[in-house]
Amino acid sequence: MSREHFENWQLERDGENILWLAFDARDSSTNVLNAEVLGELEQILGQIEAEPPAGVVIRSAKASGFIAGADVKSFVGLQQPEVAMKLIQRGQALMDRIERLPCPTLALIHGYCLGGGLELALACDYRVVEEGSSTRLALPEVRLGIHPGFGGTVRLPQLVGTLTALELMMSGRPLDARRARAMGLVDAVVPMRHLENAARRMIGRRPPPRRAAWWKRLPDSMVLRPLFYWLMQRQLKRKVREGHYPAPFALLRLWRDFGGRRLQMLQQEARSVAELITGATAQNLVRTFFLQERLKGEGDKGYFNPRHLHVVGGGVMGGDIAAWAALQGMRVTLQDRSPESLARAVARAHKLFKRKLKRPRPIQQAMDRLIPDIHGAGVARADVIIEAIFENIEAKQQLFREIEPRMKAGAILASNTSSIPLETLAEALQQPERLVGIHFFNPVAQMQLVEIVRGAQSSEESLRKAAAFTRHIERLPLPVKSSPGFLINRILMPYLLEAVILESEGVPATAIDEAALAFGMPMGPIHLADTVGLDICLSVAEILGGAFAMEVPQRLRDKVAAGELGVKSGHGFYHYLDGKPQRPEVLLNDPVPADLIDRLMLRLCNEALACLREGVVSDTELLDAGVIFGTGFAPFRGGPINFLEQSGMEEQRHNMEELQQHYGHRFDLDEGWRHPELLHHEHHGQPAH
């Protein structure tokens, strides 16, 4: 038995002359493929080629998983396609060498196996995966605006068939061990205790490597390819716009032109990825990826390990926060005076658990963790208490007075309020420094962002605990200052109000929404206002209107007065049938003002600059991150400030001035336009461009 160490790889030849090659990335808890790792692997392959063992098993020495993919940091700032091409071809060549090794090769996979990691596994003869619930296999490159580049577009269709492979690569969707097995992506699914035995067995028996059945490759034929291409691109167009997300379209074209021809396909795969990765979309999506990492870094799980959450208020918000936290493994007590509200919250939670967990035992465990608590016994046990009752100062203060004396030492108290200043609520407390804001967005299970609100009286410790808690329940904390509307509502509101003004000027709602969708927003502003509820929009608008002299359009007041509140009342700006808007088709000859999208987006961006100047968030990265993950703002544009900079600050300012001349005060330029230094007072840490 011999052992040998590289910086990132451990080699061990066992008694049966099988080489166990364990990937153990230096100075990191996650294995990613970077230049150094690939360089060492090239050397190792040289040794193997010179003196082939009886078999090679590639595995990970990290507890969390196999390989998370290529190092995204190396994508940052790639501008020349030729440079990118070289990097990709180096990876491709490496995978080819693994595939050509004369001895059997096997990838032994536990935990995540993503992107380049899965492509490496595909280059092996066999794949054996651990059956556990953390096992995830995916080619998620499209989420970064590219597609697989280390031969995945060639090897995956060979293994699982053309249509399945294209679908997996276009969606980036992850597979658990069972699904991967059912698809033929892996050869065996075994419990952790049998991983090594299974690897030895496969290498000893050397069964012929898997191949997709012949009929699964039929769409590759010259005759059928155009038909399938046409069907698939039509389906794809219903989901995304090529202008926004070119990668899946590029992948489809790559297959249409070269599918089934291995050498050409490999060459063109590299070229296609090189072009995508140097484009604006991929670079912005990479920025968005790091913005997400930045938000994750805002909360330190190690600092605080809450085990019990107590939520007061069993309405939709409180109930959904409780359910989400229980889903993420926390013990949760949910307090409400009405047992019926609690029962409804439990039923909604059960639906969520069923959708997310699927299997009966994990569902039961989550249900056991969520405890309806009429008398509020959980207050004394909780590490984190979140108040989510109706927006009334006296009621909240009264509640805080009751809760505070019973709280555990070291626990924090949080309000989910969006309209009452924390400082006012804190007046009811003996230890006001324990109070922070933890502001969730609706629907809790879908909205990743949570605003961590710093009241004037909040202590550093409480804020750090709140952010840590947010990470423990897999949400993204955004630290914001306690000021009206915080960041997200404040930035959204001018945009929504401008949409309402446009509508009252006679622009069809459908046309307004279409313009926003074309910009890359996930939902049009009119539809969004209806979904949030026009009464809620109005009350937020009035609070912000008071604080920042924001005009509230009469049209909105009229709608609310008429009881047309949006989706929940069945009628708002649209009619709703079963919660679905019945909107007329956009007519091409409808008069749509040329400045429509500028009016919407520049009001949003103007408010973003104001927030930055006022220090609602501390820097540009947090602002862009917050707006992307809190509102769904086109991720491929990298956030509102990034959008302004990429589309030309000067030019946008000029547009703004014109709008102001046209429409008056609501387009008054924020001072922030004249202070570009605000934009470059960046956070020191991960590069985000």
Added chain:
Amino acid sequence: MGQIQRRRGRPVYIVDGARTPFLKAQGPGPFSASDLAVQAGRQLLLRHPIAPEAFDEVILGSVMPGPDEVNIARVAALRLGCGDAVPAFTVQRNCASGMQALDTAARNIASGQSELVLAGGVEAMSHAPVLWNTLMTTWLYNWSRARSVSSRLHALAELRPAHLRPVIGLLRGLTDPVVGLTMGQTAENLAYRFAISREVMDAYAVESHRRLAHAVEQGWLEEIVPLYDERGNVYGEDNGLRSDSSVEKLGKLRPVFDRDDGRVTAGNSAQVTDGAAWLILASEEAVERHGLPVMGRIVDAQWSGLDPAQMGLGPAHAMSAILARHEMAVEDIDYWEINEAFAAQVLACLAAWEDEGYCREELKRDGVVGTIPRERLNVDGGGVSIGHPVGASGARIVLHLLKVLERNGAKRGMASLCIGGGQGGAMLLEREG
């Protein structure tokens, strides 16, 4: 009996307790037995500054745990978050399983083996299994060994309608396997022996409902914690209560066990229900260390045996032994709970204690034991109105008796149950009056 020593060892305190509402069986209910135990237990645990991992053991009584949760105590303990390290076991003494759990816990605390124990009882009678009969089990075994087509056809040809006749687990459980009588028939025996008429039994049942209705109205059943199901329903009260019950209405029901000539009906028997009850038991040290409240003390417990065909008289035997051991008279006990398996059976216990012959022959006493005042017995209703989820009732009556003592500022109480198979169990409780 008299020579049995009174319990030695450390005092045993009851800290608190909680139970689910008892839900009438109407087809398989919304909760499995462990669901019931978990929902009652987790709300009880929340009230006290004890981590679920701090218990020394978890003991749960259950007559027929489901096939997925045979050691249901361990299932409940793990689901309650007591952790891997806390041992748990299930005890079975038929209708007194819940009281058995308390007694076992109390003995372990008294002897110094445990400081803090979570103990109780549970039963989901509506989930009692329906089984294949032996004919079918044999056939299935042969089928699984039949390999060839001809042997399979052969096996198929042997199937008869009789193979499909199911074994109803609940009915089997309520039938004495030694004397071959159903529990209802043993109650018929007692009604016959002590000449208890149908009218008297029905009147007792009506009173049970009336007392429960009054207790609900007064908010006296504060030991109940609500149950929530996954479909958004909440269950806050025992749903077997019939406030409009009357002797006339009950008089119309047909006897269920001895169909033609019997007197025991569904109306004057305990209801088949699902439910769970838990208590926290602690040593003096544990009470002090965790700063726990105290509801009362378990002073003594007694298990007695008698003719299985007369099993309903079990309480008369067990309670008599405790009184004798402590040299107490009926007047020394402030409140009584005798589980109402059947109205006839409770009435027979009372009659037995007033019957000189029975006291002399069966209880080995000189003279009668005495008369239990009705206004001190089952003051807030019993099994007939609340229901009798067999494994849970023993824990329920102890918990409720402590609540009754507290409410009335009283000192001493006796809780007792009859036990299918011919046993009686009783527990003597005390609180600082």
